[in-house]
Amino acid sequence: MTTSSVMFVSEGIFGVSDDAQVPMETVRWSNGLAAPMDHGAWILTGINTGLVNVTAQCFDAAPPIEATDWEEIVEVSVRSIAGDLHINSGYSITPDDLPLLNPQGSGWYRMRVHASGRSINPDGASDEPVEDYLIAVWPQEPAESVVIRSSKMIDEALLANADATSQEAAHSTREPHDTAERGRRVDVRARLLRSLQDD
Numbered sequence: 001m002t003t004s005s006v007m008f009v010s011e012g013i014f015g016v017s018d019d020a021q022v023p024m025e026t027v028r029w030s031n032g033l034a035a036p037m038d039h040g041a042w043i044l045t046g047i048n049t050g051l052v053n054v055t056a057q058c059f060d061a062a063p064p065i066e067a068t069d070w071e072e073i074v075e076v077s078v079r080s081i082a083g084d085l086h087i088n089s090g091y092s093i094t095p096d097d098l099p100l101l102n103p104q105g106s107g108w109y110r111m112r113v114h115a116s117g118r119s120i121n122p123d124g125a126s127d128e129p130v131e132d133y134l135i136a137v138w139p140q141e142p143a144e145s146v147v148i149r150s151s152k153m154i155d156e157a158l159l160a161n162a163d164a165t166s167q168e169a170a171h172s173t174r175e176p177h178d179t180a181e182r183g184r185r186v187d188v189r190a191r192l193l194r195s196l197q198d199d
Contacts, residue, residue, distance in 0.1 A: 004055040012048045016041045018082035032157025034113040039079040046118030050126035059138040070114040073148035078111045101137040110140035
C-alpha cells in the first residue's frame with residue numbers, strides 16, 4: 001500500500017509513532033535523518049517550518065532498495081508499543097490520509113527513510129513543499145541502523161557522533177559546529193518536549 005500527502009512540520013521534525021507518551025529522553029539523533037527512540041522515531045527535515053511531501057508504504061517483508069530518485073536513505077529499527085504506528089506532525093493538523101504503518105500490530109519494524117530536498121532551505125520556512133520523504137515500513141526484528149545513501153548533512157551528523165560511547169550515542173544529539181545554531185536546536189528540542197508533555 002502506498003499513500004501520499006502534504007504535511008505541515010514545525011521545529012524541523014515530524015514523527016513516526018504510536019499514540020503513546022513520546023520517550024524523548026531515549027532519542028538517538030546520530031545519522032541526522034531518522035532518529036529512533038525506545039518506541040517510535042523522529043524524522044529531521046531541512047526546513048524548520050512549513051509543508052513537506054510525505055509518502056508512506058507498508059510491506060510484509062523488506063522491499064528492494066529504489067535509490068534512483070533519492071538524495072538520502074537510511075534504515076532504522078522502530079518499535080510500536082500500542083499497535084497504531086503512524087506518521088504525524090505532532091500537531092492536530094496531521095493528515096488522516098496517511099495509513100497505519102503496522103497493520104500487524106505492536107512489535108518491531110524496520111523503517112527505510114528516503115529524503116530529497118533537505119538542503120534547499122535549511123532551517124527556513126516554506127509555504128510550498130520543497131522536500132520529499134518516503135517512509136517504508138515492514139515487520140523485522142531490531143538491527144543496527146544503516147546509511148544506504150549519504151549526504152553532507154548525514155556525514156556531518158555521523159562525524160559529530162563518531163567519538164561517543166555506545167551509552168552516550170543512545171542519547172546524543174547532532175551538534176552543529178556553529179554555537180548559535182547549537183543553542184537554537186537545544187532550545188527547539190526543549191520547547192518541543194514541553195509541548196508534547198502538555199498534550
